[in-house]
Amino acid sequence: MVQLPIDPLKPLFIEKLSQHHLVVEAETGSGKSTRLPLWAAESGKVLVIEPRRIACSSLAEFLAAEKSEPIGKSIGYAIRFEAHFDENTDIIFATPGVALRWLSEGQLTKFKTIIIDEFHERRWDTDLLLALLKDSSSNTSNSSQKQRLVITSATIDSQRLTQYLGAEHLKAEGRNFPVTVEHIAVDNRHSPDIRSIENKVFGTIQTYLNNQQALGQNQGDILVFLPGRKEIAQCQSKLKPLSLNFGIDVIPLHASVSDTDRQRALTASEHQRVILATNVAETSLTIPGVTLIIDTGLERRTHQRNGRTVLGLHAISRASAEQRKGRAGRIAAGHCIRLYGSAAPLELITPPELHREELIEPMLAAACCDHRLADLAFIDTLPEKALTQAQERLTSMQAIDDKGLITEHGKRLYPLPIDALFAHLITAMPNKAATEAMVDLAAALSISNKLWQKTNSEEVLEQLAQWEKHHCDAMLLIKLLREPTPDFLTVDADRLQEARQISAQIREALSLPQLDVATSVKRDAWLAAVIKAAPELAFVRREKRRQALGNGYCEVTLGRDSRLSDKAEAAVVFDQFSLPGKGGKQTLNLATCTSPIPLSMLVDLELGEQYHHESKIIDGQCISTTQRIYSGRVIDEQTQSVSDLVTTAMIVEMIQNNQIFPGLATEREHQIEQWNLFLKLGLADPTLCTRNNPADLNLWLNEQIEALGVDSLDDLALFNNDDFIFDGIPEWEQAEFDERFPRKIYIADLHLSAEYAAAGKLVTVVYQSGSRKQDPQRWELPRWQGWRIKYRKASRIIDIR
Known part of the structure; x- marks a missing residue:
């Protein structure tokens, strides 16, 4: 077995683990993700929590191959849709979501050691898991029977975490090979910038390859860190000429890549490779052969803005920059080129997700583990406003009671591998057909990428309108899951398969028929049931700004992929994508999955408020008009003749x-x-x-x-x-x-009104009409002796002296 920098730590690790929780600090590439599970397994079963599915499967497969064993024998993994282990498996790699479900079902007690790897990412599920395990451990009186926790990362606030856990701190020094760092920004304070990012990456790689060629060298593979799939696709296209000229392989690596591309990225090749990756490559994964890192300094992460969780572009933290640098220097001396200044104002560490996102999912998960989220001790105190909002939402769903404890309804929601709102909608449906429709839609909306691509081709749009006649995004997604894919649509086959897997999993859990025998649903009745269960999903179109819709709480703008017809005056908005506005602008909420509904459905469901509008006497009869208003729009108007008896309010x-x-x-x-x-x-x-x-x-x-x-x-x-x-x-x-205090004043070509503030002896003369451009003069106005006088026209206010 190859010697790794962390290996000298083994005797101390085994000694301390028998009596203490451990915080292990080690540089990227030291071998902590592969060595620590093997060492811990010498004293019992081990569960390793990895933040990403791709890391779980890759690490398990690597260790199994090292032992020349099939996956699932002594080393296995458990992720969504895949489980390769049995009762005799010694080491199981799992995602935090799987581990939390096992914890709620009491299945974590069989593990002697639980390792939470790459804790510095501060995901909400790993923070919650650690808080729950810490609480459980502190309630076990017998020290020898305690489950041991091991927290690992290359860059963590180790002292604070050690104190939080009451743990021992271990540190492994050094890496295999040094990594030099170069910043190529003109200004050393230049922050990471996404503008022309594909050109910057292209130029950097081209210069590097030309230098290699001139020196007759091939110094290894290149790993480029980019913020998202969009930028990866742009760079992949831009790098095609280099691929042809230099014979390099350009490989994408993100959470949604195919198994083929994942294997290409994680397996050494005889060809020089350029791997374009998101943060998925920042931790845990070993990409062999990398000697050059190109770091754009950017990532996409969530944050709170105007009370909503939005996905925005951010500069990475210094901790993340170190993690990225550490991907090189595994097989030879490495080099890291940063496309930003050496003194760029980066945060020290990435803020925890529990401070950046809504707390609905964490609160539901904690409640299912018999804990109130607000009562748990976290490393960082949770924001009160987010706790209150989450409790209100879950209480309205009847997932938790007034005391914050899980309800039977909440227990049914939690195991479903989807957003809490969709889980609520599924369980709230009145019949099997509606439940199946909601399951399939939730599955289609739970994947990380769009199932299909909208086109501007009139011919394709016409064919699409024939295939799905309601201009309903939701029904289109349901049909895609249930029926053969039409030839005229561009569909992501991998994502479609993933959505069908989620649907099959939920259908099996709820004892529903499988997709091939799905029950046909009556669309209007189903949508009415959705609105009854979640009224906030009902939106009405703004009468003037036709691209905007409101529900009385927020406003959404139709996303460019939505098929909602301009004739539709109301819609159920199943999915939104929130983007941060620039500067002080409001959050932009894009409606990405809509279903048109008639205004009459909102009236029948008694949404909005009914108000008396006006009363008139027509032909000797008193005619009264009432309006129903929803989100500032009149959705219904009723007129009736009133009897001879009229109310005082009507007369007034x-x-x-x-x-x-x-x-x-x-x-x-x-x-x-x-x-x-x-x-x-x-x-x-x-x-x-x-x-x-x-x-x-x-x-x-x-x-x-x-x-x-x-x-x-x-x-x-x-x-x-x-x-x-x-x-x-x-x-x-x-x-x-x-005469002394007139309300209306007429002077040459000006019609004015007067407003009096007696307390300050101030008169404000207000422009009403007139063609005169000059302001009124003091001598033209009433005397108003002892009063100050101002003149207001539109937003302009001046003193008149």
């Missing part, structure tokens, strides 16, 4: 709308405004004025109608405007006061 409304007693509301509103100003100026003489409080037009009219005893249309005919007398400013003072 008709007065204010000049339907009856025309001019009364305008006259009395002026008198009331003037009275309120008169009162504030202290001009009211208690011996002469019959009232001493400010007045309100609406309340005053209600009082008058009640006092006059009006309750029918016939009664209204007995009165006129003169019967509604406002007893405010004494009659003999009214004209003089109006």
